[in-house]
Structure formats: C-alpha cells, structure tokens
Amino acid sequence: MEIILEKTTKPFFKKHAGSQALAKERIGAILEREQATGLTKVKLALRQPVAGRPCFELRCNLAKLGSVRVAFILDGQVARI
Incomplete structure (x- = not known):
C-alpha cells in the first residue's frame, strides 16, 4: 500500500525526527491488514467527505x-494520511 503524508503531519515528524520511514512502514502494514479484514477497527473521523471520500480514523502502535x-482517506491502494 502506498502512503502519502499530507502537510498536516509535518509537526509530528518534526518532533520525532528520523522516524518517518518507520512510521510509514508500520502504518502501511496496519492499513493493509485492516483493509483485508474489512476495516473492523476503523471509525469515521469526519462527518463530511474529504475530496469525495470518507475520512477514517485508526489507532496505530508505532513501537518507539x-x-x-x-486519520486517512483510502483510494484503492493509496492512503492519504
């Protein structure tokens, strides 16, 4: 799954410098597993659609x-975080 990080994630990765690759890898694996199981642990983050798609929210454990x-939008195999 391809992960695209939006500008809103910049403060998080500024605080945790050097961990962007690890976070993208872990989030991608978690989203692939959730998509395969039917998005069972996912809930809506916003009531209005963003770019015509529903915006979901998921808790992820990113190790360190x-x-x-x-919060993410799924478009096939692309997830916008």
Whole structure:
C-alpha cells in the first residue's frame, strides 16, 4: 500500500525526527491488514467527505513512538494520511 503524508503531519515528524520511514512502514502494514479484514477497527473521523471520500480514523502502535491516532482517506491502494 502506498502512503502519502499530507502537510498536516509535518509537526509530528518534526518532533520525532528520523522516524518517518518507520512510521510509514508500520502504518502501511496496519492499513493493509485492516483493509483485508474489512476495516473492523476503523471509525469515521469526519462527518463530511474529504475530496469525495470518507475520512477514517485508526489507532496505530508505532513501537518507539508509542500509540498514535491516524486519520486517512483510502483510494484503492493509496492512503492519504
């Protein structure tokens, strides 16, 4: 799954410098697993669609970075975080 990080993630990765590759890898694996199981642990983050698609939210454990909430939009095999 391809992960595209939006500008809104910049403050998080500025705080946790050097961990962007690890976070993208872990989030990609978690999203692939959730997509395969039917998005069972996912809930809506916003009521209005963003760019015509629903915006979902998921809790991810990123090892050293701890637990974070990730809002994303799925478009096939592309996830915009």
